[in-house]
Amino acid sequence: MKHVKVLGTGCRNCETTAKLIAEAACARGETIEQGKITDMAAILGYGVMSMPGVVIVGKVVHAGGVPDR
Numbered sequence: 001m002k003h004v005k006v007l008g009t010g011c012r013n014c015e016t017t018a019k020l021i022a023e024a025a026c027a028r029g030e031t032i033e034q035g036k037i038t039d040m041a042a043i044l045g046y047g048v049m050s051m052p053g054v055v056i057v058g059k060v061v062h063a064g065g066v067p068d069r
Contacts, residue, residue, distance in 0.1 A: 005035045007043045007053035007063075014052040016066050021054065024069050 004021055008014030018034065025032045037043055037055075046055060050064030 002030065002032045002057055003035070004032050005037050005055040007037045007046060007048050007055060008051035009040075010036070010038055011051070013066050017052045017054065020067065020069060 002025075004025075006014055006018045006021065008017070014036070018036065021032070022034060043051070043053065046053060046060050048060060048063045052062075052066070053060055053064075054062040054067060
């Protein structure tokens with residue numbers, strides 16, 4: 001199981017990103033544990049300055065804007 005986190009303040013783009021991640025995982029038949037981080041200090045701790053950010057298994061894989069599938 002992969003641990004996926006969406007970093008952001010809870011804006012529409014953050015919600016859209018979380019939904020896309022869940023849909024993509026389901027389409028691939030993967031089980032993920034999805035979480036959200038909204039605390040700015042924690043987000044900055046990942047080095048993310050543009051949101052939303054996506055962290056998969058502890059590694060930042062996307063920052064700024066809604067990612068493509």
